[in-house]
Amino acid sequence: MRIAVVGKGGAGKSVVAGTMARLLARGGDKVLALDSDPIPGLAISLGLGPLDTPMLLDAVEKDDNGRWRLKKGIGAARAVQRYSLVGPDGVRLLQFGKTTASGLKDFMGSVNGFYQVVHRLARDDSLSGWTIVGDLPAGPRQTAFDWVPYADKLVLVVEPTWQSILTARRIARISRQRSGVEVVAFGNKLREDGDTDLIEERLGERLGGSLPFDPLVAEADAHGKALIDHAPDSPAVHAIEHLIDAISRRKVSA
Amino acid sequence: MLGELEQEGAAVICDLEAGVGSLLRMSDGHVDVTLAIVEPTVKSIEAATRAAAIASGHGKVIVVANRVRDDSDTELIRSAFPDHDMHVIPYDAAIRRADREGTAPIDFGDSSAGLAAIAQLAHRISRSDPVEAA
Ligand SMILES: Nc1ncnc2c1ncn2[C@@H]1O[C@H](COP(=O)(O)OP(=O)(O)O)[C@@H](O)[C@H]1O
Numbered sequence A: 001m002r003i004a005v006v007g008k009g010g011a012g013k014s015v016v017a018g019t020m021a022r023l024l025a026r027g028g029d030k031v032l033a034l035d036s037d038p039i040p041g042l043a044i045s046l047g048l049g050p051l052d053t054p055m056l057l058d059a060v061e062k063d064d065n066g067r068w069r070l071k072k073g074i075g076a077a078r079a080v081q082r083y084s085l086v087g088p089d090g091v092r093l094l095q096f097g098k099t100t101a102s103g104l105k106d107f108m109g110s111v112n113g114f115y116q117v118v119h120r121l122a123r124d125d126s127l128s129g130w131t132i133v134g135d136l137p138a139g140p141r142q143t144a145f146d147w148v149p150y151a152d153k154l155v156l157v158v159e160p161t162w163q164s165i166l167t168a169r170r171i172a173r174i175s176r177q178r179s180g181v182e183v184v185a186f187g188n189k190l191r192e193d194g195d196t197d198l199i200e201e202r203l204g205e206r207l208g209g210s211l212p213f214d215p216l217v218a219e220a221d222a223h224g225k226a227l228i229d230h231a232p233d234s235p236a237v238h239a240i241e242h243l244i245d246a247i248s249r250r251k252v253s254a
Numbered sequence B: 001m002l003g004e005l006e007q008e009g010a011a012v013i014c015d016l017e018a019g020v021g022s023l024l025r026m027s028d029g030h031v032d033v034t035l036a037i038v039e040p041t042v043k044s045i046e047a048a049t050r051a052a053a054i055a056s057g058h059g060k061v062i063v064v065a066n067r068v069r070d071d072s073d074t075e076l077i078r079s080a081f082p083d084h085d086m087h088v089i090p091y092d093a094a095i096r097r098a099d100r101e102g103t104a105p106i107d108f109g110d111s112s113a114g115l116a117a118i119a120q121l122a123h124r125i126s127r128s129d130p131v132e133a134a
């Protein structure tokens, strides 16, 4: 299963992606977590704390035209094996790096390398047994520009606000143009009766699951901890277990 | 482009995308004040620290602590930005409700604590001479 988590900024993508990755790993999957957001998120939600490292700087070189390419002998499997970081529950994290005060320019090699690695992932047979969970930046841009060629499921995280629903609609429309991708809308931070209807009506999609607003999620983030470590028995963790059940059509929840 | 919009007596307010992408493409002299909005979470503080560092090259930066629920929230943000000008906006359910209805918070019923704090911020910015303050 190869999942990409998308939605508006602040919708809860990183919390959902990080918790899914940990749960799937606990269920016995080999899990690769991919972070292509230059803003901090996934490493924290996985339980690794803030982590800036551009992981693929050593994997790339410039060709004669000054374009970045993966060094000879580095395919997707090698890149994962050599450059990813092993986190809690054995989840492997690969990220292109985080913007610092000097912007992206110090690690453009890593960004380019990352793009090339994700494009080889789907074709690399030695990774076919891996489960992939990708955390994307806010908005539809990376979906439109083909940053998730590996995904067979797109988890669309939507809050019950207009801005969030409009963004989700746009992403859903773009991703439906690709064949072989199943879009699963997932409501987040639901607080009152009618929130599910509100999202479904305006989004024009049924929700494949949802998470209530849960103060424990916010609390975990305030401390920079993974939700699953901070509140393993919270309603939010259970809702994410059910999401995995639903999209994988198998059971990880108790 | 921002520079071309400058006009006596007019205010231009730009809502930027998440992160620092557009900040990086901005050139000097086109902004008087940058408001770095930050929530009391590690992720948000991490992001805002970078944004504030970049924006300080352009002019005055005010750190706006948003969705603040108690003193410990204020403290958390204050300790991350000890040397910055800071403005606090309390958590306000009315703003969330407005978003849910798709209306502007300012048109949404009675004025609330969050909205009052935003009004204060606007007042504070328009009164100060940003160039001098920087
Ligand atoms: N179900 C929830 N209940 C309460 N707070 C939540 C919930 N989901 C996410 N949050 C909070 O919302 C903020 C944004 O979540 P995050 O996963 O970082 O979003 P994104 O990656 O989409 O930008 C965080 O502070 C997080 O704690």
Ligand SMILES: [Mg+2]
Pocket (backbone or CB within 6 Å): A013, A014, A015, A037, A040, A041, A042, A135
């Ligand atoms: Mg995120």
